[in-house]
Amino acid sequence: MPREAPYLAVAEGLRARILAGEWTIGERLPSRARLAVEYGVGRNVMQRAMDRLIIDGLLEGRAGSGTYVRVPRERLRLIRSRHRERGEGSPLRSAMRERGRADAWDSHSQVRVPASDTIAERLAIRPGDLCVHTHYEFLADGYPVQLSESWEPMAITDGMPIVLPEMGPLAGKGVVERMRSIGVVILTVVEVPRPARATQAQANLLGISLGDLVLQIERTIYDTDSRPVETADIVIPDARREVVYEFGVDWP
Template sequence: MQSRSYGAGVIGEAADADLERLIVEGLLEGRTGSGTYVAQPRERRRMVRSRHRERRGGSPFRADMYEISRSGTWEAASEVRTPAPENIARRLGIESGDPTVRTSYEFLADGKPAQLSTSWEPMAVTGGTPILLPEMGPLAGKGVVERMRSIGVDVEAWVEIPRPARATQEQASLLGLSVGDLVLSIERTYCDGDGRPVETADIIVPDRSWEVAYESAVDPPEPD
Protein backbone atom coordinates (compact mmCIF):
# COMPACT_ATOMS: atom_id res chain seq x y z
CA MET A 1 0.00 0.00 0.00
CA GLN A 2 1.34 3.37 -0.93
CA SER A 3 1.18 5.95 1.82
CA ARG A 4 0.85 9.65 1.32
CA SER A 5 1.60 12.54 3.60
CA TYR A 6 -0.18 15.88 3.66
CA GLY A 7 0.91 19.15 5.14
CA ALA A 8 -0.77 20.07 8.43
CA GLY A 9 -1.99 23.30 6.90
CA VAL A 10 -3.85 21.46 4.11
CA ILE A 11 -5.51 19.10 6.60
CA GLY A 12 -6.48 22.05 8.78
CA GLU A 13 -8.02 23.91 5.87
CA ALA A 14 -9.97 20.81 4.80
CA ALA A 15 -11.25 20.29 8.35
CA ASP A 16 -12.30 23.94 8.62
CA ALA A 17 -14.17 23.67 5.30
CA ASP A 18 -15.99 20.52 6.48
CA LEU A 19 -16.95 22.20 9.76
CA GLU A 20 -18.27 25.26 7.95
CA ARG A 21 -20.31 23.07 5.60
CA LEU A 22 -21.87 21.17 8.53
CA ILE A 23 -22.67 24.44 10.29
CA VAL A 24 -24.32 25.84 7.14
CA GLU A 25 -26.36 22.64 6.81
CA GLY A 26 -27.55 23.06 10.39
CA LEU A 27 -25.93 19.87 11.73
CA LEU A 28 -23.40 21.72 13.89
CA GLU A 29 -23.53 25.08 15.60
CA GLY A 30 -20.66 27.31 16.62
CA ARG A 31 -20.77 29.14 19.95
CA THR A 32 -18.54 32.16 20.30
CA GLY A 33 -15.75 31.56 22.79
CA SER A 34 -16.89 28.01 23.49
CA GLY A 35 -16.54 25.70 20.50
CA THR A 36 -18.59 23.70 18.01
CA TYR A 37 -21.45 21.44 19.07
CA VAL A 38 -24.06 19.14 17.55
CA ALA A 39 -27.01 21.37 16.74
CA GLN A 40 -30.37 20.82 18.36
CA PRO A 41 -33.23 20.01 15.94
CA ARG A 42 -34.59 23.25 14.50
CA GLU A 43 -38.15 24.13 13.63
CA ARG A 44 -37.99 26.09 10.38
CA ARG A 45 -41.20 27.93 9.52
CA ARG A 46 -42.27 29.63 6.31
CA MET A 47 -42.79 33.38 6.13
CA VAL A 48 -44.93 34.28 3.11
CA ARG A 49 -44.59 37.74 1.60
CA SER A 50 -47.18 38.80 -0.97
CA ARG A 51 -49.06 41.87 -2.10
CA HIS A 52 -52.07 40.62 -0.12
CA ARG A 53 -50.27 41.02 3.22
CA GLU A 54 -50.81 44.80 3.02
CA ARG A 55 -54.58 44.46 2.58
CA ARG A 56 -55.27 42.94 5.96
CA GLY A 57 -54.91 46.12 7.99
CA GLY A 58 -52.85 46.51 11.14
CA SER A 59 -49.32 45.17 11.29
CA PRO A 60 -48.27 42.84 8.43
CA PHE A 61 -45.85 41.04 10.79
CA ARG A 62 -48.54 40.41 13.40
CA ALA A 63 -50.86 39.11 10.68
CA ASP A 64 -48.08 36.86 9.32
CA MET A 65 -47.55 35.35 12.77
CA TYR A 66 -51.28 34.91 13.37
CA GLU A 67 -51.51 32.79 10.22
CA ILE A 68 -49.01 30.30 11.66
CA SER A 69 -50.59 30.38 15.15
CA ARG A 70 -47.92 32.50 16.76
CA SER A 71 -48.06 35.74 18.68
CA GLY A 72 -46.27 38.58 16.89
CA THR A 73 -44.86 41.44 18.96
CA TRP A 74 -41.96 43.86 18.62
CA GLU A 75 -39.80 46.46 20.28
CA ALA A 76 -38.87 49.67 18.50
CA ALA A 77 -36.77 52.79 18.99
CA SER A 78 -36.95 55.88 16.74
CA GLU A 79 -34.49 58.71 16.14
CA VAL A 80 -35.77 61.96 14.62
CA ARG A 81 -33.77 64.15 12.22
CA THR A 82 -31.32 61.39 11.37
CA PRO A 83 -29.29 62.49 8.31
CA ALA A 84 -29.91 60.06 5.44
CA PRO A 85 -26.77 58.05 4.56
CA GLU A 86 -25.89 58.15 0.88
CA ASN A 87 -27.28 54.69 0.08
CA ILE A 88 -30.52 55.36 1.96
CA ALA A 89 -30.91 58.78 0.31
CA ARG A 90 -30.57 57.10 -3.08
CA ARG A 91 -33.28 54.57 -2.20
CA LEU A 92 -35.60 57.34 -0.97
CA GLY A 93 -34.91 59.71 -3.85
CA ILE A 94 -33.71 62.47 -1.52
CA GLU A 95 -30.40 64.26 -0.95
CA SER A 96 -27.73 62.70 1.22
CA GLY A 97 -27.99 64.21 4.69
CA ASP A 98 -31.69 65.09 4.39
CA PRO A 99 -33.55 64.52 7.68
CA THR A 100 -35.26 61.17 8.19
CA VAL A 101 -36.85 59.25 11.03
CA ARG A 102 -34.81 56.09 11.63
CA THR A 103 -36.53 53.28 13.52
CA SER A 104 -34.93 50.05 14.69
CA TYR A 105 -37.21 47.06 15.24
CA GLU A 106 -36.77 43.72 16.98
CA PHE A 107 -39.65 41.43 15.98
CA LEU A 108 -40.61 38.51 18.22
CA ALA A 109 -42.62 35.35 17.55
CA ASP A 110 -44.02 33.95 20.81
CA GLY A 111 -41.48 36.10 22.60
CA LYS A 112 -38.50 34.71 20.66
CA PRO A 113 -36.41 36.76 18.18
CA ALA A 114 -37.78 36.34 14.65
CA GLN A 115 -36.38 39.19 12.55
CA LEU A 116 -34.79 42.64 12.67
CA SER A 117 -35.60 45.73 10.66
CA THR A 118 -34.19 49.23 10.31
CA SER A 119 -36.58 51.69 8.66
CA TRP A 120 -36.08 55.18 7.28
CA GLU A 121 -38.89 57.63 6.46
CA PRO A 122 -38.24 61.08 4.92
CA MET A 123 -39.31 63.89 7.22
CA ALA A 124 -40.38 65.74 4.07
CA VAL A 125 -43.26 63.24 4.00
CA THR A 126 -44.13 62.73 7.68
CA GLY A 127 -42.80 65.88 9.36
CA GLY A 128 -45.46 67.78 11.31
CA THR A 129 -47.96 64.90 11.11
CA PRO A 130 -49.31 62.57 13.84
CA ILE A 131 -47.36 59.64 12.33
CA LEU A 132 -43.91 61.20 12.56
CA LEU A 133 -42.90 58.52 15.09
CA PRO A 134 -44.06 55.14 13.73
CA GLU A 135 -44.67 53.56 17.14
CA MET A 136 -46.31 56.53 18.84
CA GLY A 137 -49.53 58.43 18.29
CA PRO A 138 -52.96 57.25 17.12
CA LEU A 139 -51.63 54.76 14.57
CA ALA A 140 -48.90 53.18 16.68
CA GLY A 141 -48.48 49.54 15.75
CA LYS A 142 -49.99 49.92 12.29
CA GLY A 143 -48.18 49.14 9.05
CA VAL A 144 -46.60 51.68 6.71
CA VAL A 145 -49.51 51.53 4.22
CA GLU A 146 -52.16 52.32 6.83
CA ARG A 147 -50.10 55.03 8.49
CA MET A 148 -49.32 56.80 5.22
CA ARG A 149 -52.95 56.61 4.12
CA SER A 150 -53.95 58.52 7.26
CA ILE A 151 -52.01 61.58 6.01
CA GLY A 152 -53.26 61.34 2.42
CA VAL A 153 -50.35 59.35 0.99
CA ASP A 154 -51.52 56.26 -0.89
CA VAL A 155 -48.89 53.56 -1.11
CA GLU A 156 -49.43 51.65 -4.34
CA ALA A 157 -46.30 49.54 -4.72
CA TRP A 158 -43.45 47.99 -2.80
CA VAL A 159 -40.23 46.46 -4.01
CA GLU A 160 -38.15 43.90 -2.14
CA ILE A 161 -34.62 42.77 -3.00
CA PRO A 162 -33.56 39.64 -1.04
CA ARG A 163 -29.86 38.84 -0.65
CA PRO A 164 -28.04 36.12 1.32
CA ALA A 165 -25.78 37.47 4.05
CA ARG A 166 -23.92 36.54 7.21
CA ALA A 167 -24.95 37.72 10.68
CA THR A 168 -22.90 40.55 12.10
CA GLN A 169 -21.95 40.69 15.77
CA GLU A 170 -24.90 42.95 16.59
CA GLN A 171 -27.39 40.91 14.55
CA ALA A 172 -26.17 37.64 16.06
CA SER A 173 -26.54 39.04 19.57
CA LEU A 174 -30.12 40.22 18.96
CA LEU A 175 -31.28 37.11 17.10
CA GLY A 176 -29.57 34.50 19.27
CA LEU A 177 -27.24 33.40 16.48
CA SER A 178 -23.52 32.93 16.06
CA VAL A 179 -21.51 35.53 14.17
CA GLY A 180 -21.41 34.48 10.53
CA ASP A 181 -24.64 32.45 10.59
CA LEU A 182 -26.70 32.64 7.40
CA VAL A 183 -29.39 35.31 7.27
CA LEU A 184 -31.60 36.70 4.53
CA SER A 185 -31.20 40.44 4.05
CA ILE A 186 -34.23 42.08 2.42
CA GLU A 187 -34.10 45.63 1.06
CA ARG A 188 -37.70 46.90 0.96
CA THR A 189 -39.05 50.20 -0.35
CA TYR A 190 -42.64 51.50 -0.39
CA CYS A 191 -43.71 53.99 -3.10
CA ASP A 192 -46.81 56.14 -3.60
CA GLY A 193 -48.88 56.40 -6.76
CA ASP A 194 -46.38 58.82 -8.33
CA GLY A 195 -43.49 56.43 -7.76
CA ARG A 196 -42.12 58.52 -4.88
CA PRO A 197 -40.44 56.38 -2.18
CA VAL A 198 -41.99 57.08 1.23
CA GLU A 199 -40.19 54.45 3.33
CA THR A 200 -37.30 52.05 2.95
CA ALA A 201 -36.06 49.34 5.28
CA ASP A 202 -33.39 46.69 5.73
CA ILE A 203 -34.91 43.47 7.10
CA ILE A 204 -32.83 40.62 8.52
CA VAL A 205 -34.37 37.12 8.76
CA PRO A 206 -32.41 34.25 10.38
CA ASP A 207 -32.10 31.38 7.91
CA ARG A 208 -31.97 28.74 10.65
CA SER A 209 -35.53 29.54 11.77
CA TRP A 210 -37.35 30.85 8.72
CA GLU A 211 -37.63 30.37 5.00
CA VAL A 212 -39.13 33.26 3.03
CA ALA A 213 -41.57 32.57 0.20
CA TYR A 214 -42.91 35.12 -2.28
CA GLU A 215 -46.49 34.74 -3.46
CA SER A 216 -48.05 36.51 -6.44
CA ALA A 217 -51.52 36.24 -7.96
CA VAL A 218 -52.12 35.51 -11.64
CA ASP A 219 -54.33 38.08 -13.35
CA PRO A 220 -57.50 36.59 -14.85
CA PRO A 221 -57.72 36.53 -18.67
CA GLU A 222 -59.28 39.56 -20.29
CA PRO A 223 -62.77 38.98 -21.69
CA ASP A 224 -62.97 38.45 -25.45
Protein backbone atom coordinates in the same frame (compact mmCIF):
# COMPACT_ATOMS: atom_id res chain seq x y z
CA MET B 1 -3.85 17.58 -6.98
CA PRO B 2 -3.72 20.45 -4.45
CA ARG B 3 -3.63 19.34 -0.83
CA GLU B 4 -6.80 20.00 1.18
CA ALA B 5 -6.46 22.74 3.77
CA PRO B 6 -5.81 21.12 7.18
CA TYR B 7 -8.78 22.79 8.85
CA LEU B 8 -11.16 21.38 6.21
CA ALA B 9 -9.88 17.86 6.83
CA VAL B 10 -10.36 18.32 10.57
CA ALA B 11 -13.84 19.76 10.02
CA GLU B 12 -14.85 16.73 7.95
CA GLY B 13 -13.52 14.39 10.63
CA LEU B 14 -15.53 16.16 13.32
CA ARG B 15 -18.59 16.25 11.07
CA ALA B 16 -18.44 12.48 10.59
CA ARG B 17 -18.20 11.90 14.34
CA ILE B 18 -21.13 14.24 15.06
CA LEU B 19 -23.34 12.61 12.42
CA ALA B 20 -22.39 9.18 13.79
CA GLY B 21 -23.74 10.26 17.18
CA GLU B 22 -20.48 10.35 19.15
CA TRP B 23 -21.75 13.59 20.65
CA THR B 24 -25.51 13.90 21.04
CA ILE B 25 -27.61 16.97 20.28
CA GLY B 26 -27.03 19.62 22.90
CA GLU B 27 -23.86 17.97 24.21
CA ARG B 28 -20.69 19.97 24.71
CA LEU B 29 -17.66 18.99 22.68
CA PRO B 30 -14.22 18.59 24.26
CA SER B 31 -12.19 21.77 24.44
CA ARG B 32 -10.44 23.07 21.35
CA ALA B 33 -7.08 22.47 23.03
CA ARG B 34 -7.90 18.81 23.69
CA LEU B 35 -9.21 18.23 20.18
CA ALA B 36 -6.17 19.97 18.69
CA VAL B 37 -3.90 17.52 20.50
CA GLU B 38 -6.08 14.60 19.39
CA TYR B 39 -5.87 15.64 15.73
CA GLY B 40 -2.24 16.74 15.90
CA VAL B 41 -2.93 20.29 14.73
CA GLY B 42 -2.55 23.77 16.15
CA ARG B 43 -5.33 25.53 18.03
CA ASN B 44 -5.87 27.99 15.18
CA VAL B 45 -6.52 25.11 12.78
CA MET B 46 -8.99 23.56 15.23
CA GLN B 47 -10.70 26.94 15.71
CA ARG B 48 -11.16 27.33 11.96
CA ALA B 49 -12.52 23.77 11.71
CA MET B 50 -15.08 24.39 14.44
CA ASP B 51 -16.00 27.78 12.94
CA ARG B 52 -16.67 25.94 9.67
CA LEU B 53 -19.12 23.59 11.42
CA ILE B 54 -20.77 26.54 13.21
CA ILE B 55 -21.37 28.20 9.84
CA ASP B 56 -22.75 24.91 8.49
CA GLY B 57 -25.19 24.72 11.41
CA LEU B 58 -23.85 21.59 13.12
CA LEU B 59 -22.32 23.37 16.10
CA GLU B 60 -23.04 26.48 18.13
CA GLY B 61 -20.72 28.45 20.37
CA ARG B 62 -21.88 29.63 23.77
CA ALA B 63 -19.92 32.48 25.29
CA GLY B 64 -17.97 31.36 28.36
CA SER B 65 -19.30 27.81 28.11
CA GLY B 66 -17.88 26.06 25.04
CA THR B 67 -19.04 24.59 21.76
CA TYR B 68 -22.12 22.37 21.55
CA VAL B 69 -23.84 20.16 19.01
CA ARG B 70 -26.57 22.42 17.77
CA VAL B 71 -30.18 21.69 18.64
CA PRO B 72 -32.13 21.58 15.34
CA ARG B 73 -34.77 24.28 15.07
CA GLU B 74 -37.96 23.89 13.10
CA ARG B 75 -37.81 25.97 9.93
CA LEU B 76 -41.11 27.82 9.70
CA ARG B 77 -42.67 29.32 6.60
CA LEU B 78 -42.95 33.09 6.24
CA ILE B 79 -45.31 34.22 3.48
CA ARG B 80 -44.67 37.55 1.78
CA SER B 81 -47.80 38.34 -0.19
CA ARG B 82 -49.44 41.10 -2.21
CA HIS B 83 -52.54 40.49 -0.12
CA ARG B 84 -53.26 42.39 3.07
CA GLU B 85 -51.14 41.44 6.06
CA ARG B 86 -54.23 40.06 7.77
CA GLY B 87 -54.47 37.51 5.01
CA GLU B 88 -57.94 38.15 3.64
CA GLY B 89 -58.32 36.64 0.19
CA SER B 90 -54.98 34.87 0.21
CA PRO B 91 -55.28 31.29 -1.14
CA LEU B 92 -51.93 30.30 0.29
CA ARG B 93 -52.82 31.51 3.75
CA SER B 94 -56.20 29.78 3.64
CA ALA B 95 -54.57 26.54 2.53
CA MET B 96 -52.11 26.47 5.41
CA ARG B 97 -51.72 28.15 8.77
CA GLU B 98 -48.60 30.26 8.97
CA ARG B 99 -46.98 29.21 12.24
CA GLY B 100 -44.21 31.20 13.86
CA ARG B 101 -45.64 34.50 12.68
CA ALA B 102 -44.22 37.45 14.59
CA ASP B 103 -46.63 38.27 17.41
CA ALA B 104 -44.65 40.99 19.18
CA TRP B 105 -41.88 43.46 18.50
CA ASP B 106 -39.53 45.91 20.14
CA SER B 107 -38.72 49.15 18.39
CA HIS B 108 -36.65 52.27 18.82
CA SER B 109 -37.01 55.40 16.67
CA GLN B 110 -34.69 58.35 16.17
CA VAL B 111 -35.80 61.57 14.48
CA ARG B 112 -33.79 64.00 12.36
CA VAL B 113 -31.23 61.38 11.33
CA PRO B 114 -29.27 62.52 8.23
CA ALA B 115 -29.67 60.17 5.27
CA SER B 116 -26.52 58.38 4.13
CA ASP B 117 -25.67 58.35 0.45
CA THR B 118 -27.19 54.88 0.06
CA ILE B 119 -30.42 55.67 1.90
CA ALA B 120 -30.75 59.01 0.10
CA GLU B 121 -30.54 57.24 -3.25
CA ARG B 122 -33.20 54.73 -2.21
CA LEU B 123 -35.52 57.49 -0.99
CA ALA B 124 -34.81 59.86 -3.90
CA ILE B 125 -33.69 62.60 -1.49
CA ARG B 126 -30.40 64.39 -0.97
CA PRO B 127 -27.63 62.97 1.26
CA GLY B 128 -27.99 64.56 4.66
CA ASP B 129 -31.74 65.14 4.35
CA LEU B 130 -33.44 64.30 7.64
CA CYS B 131 -35.19 60.97 8.22
CA VAL B 132 -36.96 59.01 10.92
CA HIS B 133 -34.85 55.90 11.57
CA THR B 134 -36.51 52.98 13.35
CA HIS B 135 -34.92 49.71 14.43
CA TYR B 136 -37.21 46.70 14.96
CA GLU B 137 -36.73 43.30 16.59
CA PHE B 138 -39.63 40.95 15.82
CA LEU B 139 -40.48 38.05 18.12
CA ALA B 140 -42.51 34.85 17.71
CA ASP B 141 -43.38 32.90 20.85
CA GLY B 142 -40.77 34.97 22.65
CA TYR B 143 -37.94 34.15 20.23
CA PRO B 144 -36.30 36.65 17.83
CA VAL B 145 -37.21 35.84 14.21
CA GLN B 146 -36.57 39.02 12.22
CA LEU B 147 -34.76 42.36 12.31
CA SER B 148 -35.61 45.48 10.36
CA GLU B 149 -34.21 48.99 9.98
CA SER B 150 -36.55 51.54 8.46
CA TRP B 151 -36.03 55.07 7.13
CA GLU B 152 -38.79 57.58 6.30
CA PRO B 153 -38.15 61.11 4.91
CA MET B 154 -39.10 63.70 7.52
CA ALA B 155 -40.20 66.00 4.72
CA ILE B 156 -43.34 63.83 4.47
CA THR B 157 -44.25 63.37 8.14
CA ASP B 158 -42.54 66.19 10.06
CA GLY B 159 -44.99 67.88 12.43
CA MET B 160 -47.60 65.15 11.87
CA PRO B 161 -48.99 62.96 14.69
CA ILE B 162 -47.79 59.87 12.81
CA VAL B 163 -44.14 60.94 12.52
CA LEU B 164 -43.05 58.09 14.85
CA PRO B 165 -44.13 54.67 13.52
CA GLU B 166 -44.69 53.14 16.96
CA MET B 167 -46.15 56.14 18.79
CA GLY B 168 -49.19 58.33 18.28
CA PRO B 169 -52.76 57.52 17.16
CA LEU B 170 -51.73 54.93 14.53
CA ALA B 171 -48.86 53.31 16.40
CA GLY B 172 -48.11 49.85 15.01
CA LYS B 173 -50.62 50.13 12.14
CA GLY B 174 -47.97 50.02 9.43
CA VAL B 175 -46.81 52.36 6.71
CA VAL B 176 -49.90 52.04 4.51
CA GLU B 177 -52.43 53.15 7.15
CA ARG B 178 -50.16 55.82 8.63
CA MET B 179 -49.47 57.43 5.28
CA ARG B 180 -53.12 57.24 4.21
CA SER B 181 -54.07 59.23 7.32
CA ILE B 182 -52.09 62.22 5.97
CA GLY B 183 -53.32 61.85 2.40
CA VAL B 184 -50.42 59.79 1.02
CA VAL B 185 -51.68 56.70 -0.84
CA ILE B 186 -49.36 53.72 -1.21
CA LEU B 187 -49.30 52.06 -4.62
CA THR B 188 -46.22 49.84 -4.89
CA VAL B 189 -43.86 47.83 -2.71
CA VAL B 190 -40.55 46.68 -4.21
CA GLU B 191 -38.46 44.00 -2.47
CA VAL B 192 -34.95 42.87 -3.41
CA PRO B 193 -33.92 39.68 -1.54
CA ARG B 194 -30.24 38.77 -1.20
CA PRO B 195 -28.51 35.92 0.71
CA ALA B 196 -25.92 37.03 3.27
CA ARG B 197 -24.05 35.90 6.36
CA ALA B 198 -25.00 37.20 9.80
CA THR B 199 -22.81 39.90 11.26
CA GLN B 200 -21.86 39.67 14.92
CA ALA B 201 -24.47 42.29 15.85
CA GLN B 202 -27.20 40.48 13.90
CA ALA B 203 -26.19 37.13 15.37
CA ASN B 204 -26.37 38.52 18.91
CA LEU B 205 -29.86 39.95 18.36
CA LEU B 206 -31.25 36.88 16.57
CA GLY B 207 -29.69 34.27 18.84
CA ILE B 208 -27.77 32.65 15.97
CA SER B 209 -24.07 32.22 15.23
CA LEU B 210 -21.72 34.60 13.47
CA GLY B 211 -21.73 33.73 9.77
CA ASP B 212 -25.07 31.92 9.79
CA LEU B 213 -27.00 32.28 6.54
CA VAL B 214 -29.61 35.05 6.54
CA LEU B 215 -31.91 36.53 3.94
CA GLN B 216 -31.59 40.30 3.58
CA ILE B 217 -34.52 42.04 1.94
CA GLU B 218 -34.22 45.61 0.72
CA ARG B 219 -37.79 46.95 0.70
CA THR B 220 -38.95 50.31 -0.64
CA ILE B 221 -42.54 51.58 -0.54
CA TYR B 222 -43.83 54.07 -3.16
CA ASP B 223 -46.91 56.28 -3.31
CA THR B 224 -49.13 56.94 -6.32
CA ASP B 225 -46.66 59.59 -7.56
CA SER B 226 -43.83 56.99 -7.56
CA ARG B 227 -42.28 58.79 -4.60
CA PRO B 228 -40.45 56.56 -2.08
CA VAL B 229 -42.02 57.08 1.35
CA GLU B 230 -40.14 54.39 3.28
CA THR B 231 -37.21 52.06 2.74
CA ALA B 232 -36.12 49.24 5.02
CA ASP B 233 -33.48 46.54 5.41
CA ILE B 234 -35.05 43.31 6.69
CA VAL B 235 -32.94 40.43 8.04
CA ILE B 236 -34.43 36.92 8.39
CA PRO B 237 -32.41 33.95 9.74
CA ASP B 238 -32.42 31.16 7.16
CA ALA B 239 -32.24 28.42 9.79
CA ARG B 240 -35.59 29.50 11.24
CA ARG B 241 -37.56 30.87 8.30
CA GLU B 242 -38.38 29.68 4.81
CA VAL B 243 -39.50 32.77 2.90
CA VAL B 244 -42.25 32.24 0.32
CA TYR B 245 -43.45 34.93 -2.11
CA GLU B 246 -47.09 34.78 -3.19
CA PHE B 247 -48.35 36.65 -6.28
CA GLY B 248 -51.82 37.07 -7.70
CA VAL B 249 -52.57 36.74 -11.40
CA ASP B 250 -53.85 39.76 -13.34
CA TRP B 251 -56.42 38.59 -15.88
CA PRO B 252 -56.77 40.45 -19.21
